[in-house]
Amino acid sequence: MSVGNRMKVEAYEFELLPLGNSAVIVRLGSGINLATHESVQALIAAVELDPFIGFVECVPSYAAVAVHYDPMLVMRSRSREELGHETIYETVCVRLHLHVEKGQKGSAKLRSRTVEIPVCYGGDFGPDLAFVAEYNGLAEDEVTAIHADAPYLVYMLGFAPGFPYLGGMSERIAAPRRQSPRASIPQGSVGIAGKQTGVYSVSTPGGWQLIGRTPIVLFRPQEMIPSLLRPGDTVRFKPITIEEYDDYIVGER
Amino acid sequence: MSITVVRPGLLTTIQDHGRLGYQKYGVLQSGSMDTGAARAANLLVGNEEHEALLEVTFDGAEWLIGEDMLLSVCGAAMTITVDGEPLPLWRPVLVRAGAAFKFEACLSGCRAYVAVAGGLDVPIVMGSRSTYLRGAVGGYEGRALKSGDVLSARPPQLLSKRILSLLQGQRDKRFSAPLWHAGHFAIASNMVDSIVRVMPGSHFGLLEIESRKAFFHQTYSISMQSDRMGCRLEGTEKLILIPHNELLSEPVAHGTVQLPANGNPIVLLADRQTTGGYPRIAQVAAVDIPIFAQLKPGDRFRFEAITHKDAEQLYMNSEQDIQMLKTAIALRVNEEAGKLGRFGKKE
Numbered sequence: 001m002s003v004g005n006r007m008k009v010e011a012y013e014f015e016l017l018p019l020g021n022s023a024v025i026v027r028l029g030s031g032i033n034l035a036t037h038e039s040v041q042a043l044i045a046a047v048e049l050d051p052f053i054g055f056v057e058c059v060p061s062y063a064a065v066a067v068h069y070d071p072m073l074v075m076r077s078r079s080r081e082e083l084g085h086e087t088i089y090e091t092v093c094v095r096l097h098l099h100v101e102k103g104q105k106g107s108a109k110l111r112s113r114t115v116e117i118p119v120c121y122g123g124d125f126g127p128d129l130a131f132v133a134e135y136n137g138l139a140e141d142e143v144t145a146i147h148a149d150a151p152y153l154v155y156m157l158g159f160a161p162g163f164p165y166l167g168g169m170s171e172r173i174a175a176p177r178r179q180s181p182r183a184s185i186p187q188g189s190v191g192i193a194g195k196q197t198g199v200y201s202v203s204t205p206g207g208w209q210l211i212g213r214t215p216i217v218l219f220r221p222q223e224m225i226p227s228l229l230r231p232g233d234t235v236r237f238k239p240i241t242i243e244e245y246d247d248y249i250v251g252e253r
Numbered sequence: 254m255s256i257t258v259v260r261p262g263l264l265t266t267i268q269d270h271g272r273l274g275y276q277k278y279g280v281l282q283s284g285s286m287d288t289g290a291a292r293a294a295n296l297l298v299g300n301e302e303h304e305a306l307l308e309v310t311f312d313g314a315e316w317l318i319g320e321d322m323l324l325s326v327c328g329a330a331m332t333i334t335v336d337g338e339p340l341p342l343w344r345p346v347l348v349r350a351g352a353a354f355k356f357e358a359c360l361s362g363c364r365a366y367v368a369v370a371g372g373l374d375v376p377i378v379m380g381s382r383s384t385y386l387r388g389a390v391g392g393y394e395g396r397a398l399k400s401g402d403v404l405s406a407r408p409p410q411l412l413s414k415r416i417l418s419l420l421q422g423q424r425d426k427r428f429s430a431p432l433w434h435a436g437h438f439a440i441a442s443n444m445v446d447s448i449v450r451v452m453p454g455s456h457f458g459l460l461e462i463e464s465r466k467a468f469f470h471q472t473y474s475i476s477m478q479s480d481r482m483g484c485r486l487e488g489t490e491k492l493i494l495i496p497h498n499e500l501l502s503e504p505v506a507h508g509t510v511q512l513p514a515n516g517n518p519i520v521l522l523a524d525r526q527t528t529g530g531y532p533r534i535a536q537v538a539a540v541d542i543p544i545f546a547q548l549k550p551g552d553r554f555r556f557e558a559i560t561h562k563d564a565e566q567l568y569m570n571s572e573q574d575i576q577m578l579k580t581a582i583a584l585r586v587n588e589e590a591g592k593l594g595r596f597g598k599k600e
């Protein structure tokens with residue numbers, strides 16, 4: 001098997017590529033869309049439910065999954081047939097092949113959770129709300145109403161721990177990134193960058209337009225699953241007042 | 254067993270093999286930068302290879318050793334003194350209580366790994382004791398060591414006790430160490446104009462033809478802006494991409510070479526983000542990734558192409574070397590113990 005081969009499973013196309021010497025990238029599409037996202041989720045479910053020996057972890061993204069493995073464990077667990085493979089990578093690709101097929105057949109309905117995130121829009125928490133409104137020829141409360149109206153899909157987590165890449169924002173409130181990024185954006189800030197929206201799970205530098213803040217903590221390192229959100233979740237933003245925001249903060253203590 | 258930090262030096266953090274299984278939540282892997290040196294350091298004091306140890310960056314640190322302690326230092330070629338006497342690297346050393354442990358000078362490389370018998374005693378956060386500085390997670394209170402910090406070790410394993418007992422003999426000295434060592438695991442000793450082997454990445458084809466050649470021909474130097482997240486490279490020729498559609502963010506890995514718009518590549522290291530949207534032009538062969546743990550700002554190197562198959566074979570060989578080191582240490586210790594007539598029926 002050569003590196004980076006394309007193959008077809010029942011009219012379904014995917015691509016396997018090495019990512020270093022202990023991971024494979026399974027590329028299942030080329031765009032940001034629901035169908036590709038579901039293939040990504042289905043593959044991960046298939047691998048995690050029935051991991052091959054040597055499997056370490058899956059990392060999803062919009063259209064590809066990285067499957068990390070321990071080459072030594074894969075080598076030691078090779079079947080007689082697999083002993084004929086030229087490389088460990090080839091053995092992993094063959095093992096993954098079955099999972100991709102399974103993922104495709106069983107992609108029926110994945111359980112999706114809906115997570116409500118309260119947001120206090122505007123004021124000190126949303127210093128760029130006025131800019132986003134003006135940029136789109138809207139009033140500030142129209143921007144927040146549009147932002148809080150739509151369901152958002154968590155395509156993937158990345159950039160920072162627990163940071164969701166959300167899809168589904170209305171183009172009516174899209175706005176370019178700030179010319180100069182802020183040196184530090186407070187945790188919980190809700191922002192817009194182009195057609196994307198997101199929540200800063202930890203305090204980091206960043207260039208997104210900030211429209212509000214949530215009192216909810218997204219990154220929870222002490223918990224079994226350290227992130228409030230998981231890939232595949234649906235997010236809904238609920239507008240709250242500053243008083244309600246303060247109540248949340250007190251409640252968390 | 255305890256170590257008190259007298260002077261923290263530039264940057265010292267606790268690391269192990271890092272967080273596995275949490276990247277899907279956006280949590281960085283972290284872990285030791287020079288994995289070979291870290292694993293050797295642990296094995297030399299009788300630990301499992303992935304125990305939590307100290308990653309010391311450059312010189313300047315000074316510690317006070319609280320009680321007699323079995324430790325080993327591997328990685329960069331540093332001059333370390335114990336009460337003024339130079340400490341041998343790449344071997345188990347019994348350091349006596351009350352010793353002043355100083356990192357005096359960094360001759361080659363820039364990261365030293367100090368393992369103590371039993372491994373460092375800090376809480377496990379998300380499956381690891383590694384420090385993730387920006388997230389303030391893991392290690393010693395989620396941060397680099399400061400003056401006044403006191404570190405302690407967990408109870409040592411049987412092999413550690415045996416090594417300790419072999420070194421107990423010379424009471425008068427500030428430290429005692431065997432003649433044998435694992436210095437052949439050092440990559441820091443030949444850091445002049447290194448060669449780093451890479452495999453072309455998913456987006457190598459997005460480079461202009463001239464840039465594809467330049468990528469392999471030019472000499473790179475390590476930028477000042479390099480850290481545990483990644484090494485930023487500076488070449489004489491900026492690499493140029495052919496016009497292409499914006500790329501989707503995709504998972505990246507240890508040793509992924511990204512190319513941002515400024516034309517200077519970045520090699521992603523232990524504290525890398527889990528996904529990235531820059532073109533991924535190359536991937537460093539697993540066995541050569543630790544070179545970037547030891548290259549200092551200003552150091553120069555070149556890339557050389559390797560096939561994925563050859564890189565994998567080198568990786569498997571290096572894993573076997575580590576296993577052999579493990580076996581060799583156990584044999585050596587048992588043999589020497591046999592000569593001394595120790596470890597009778599009581600063991």
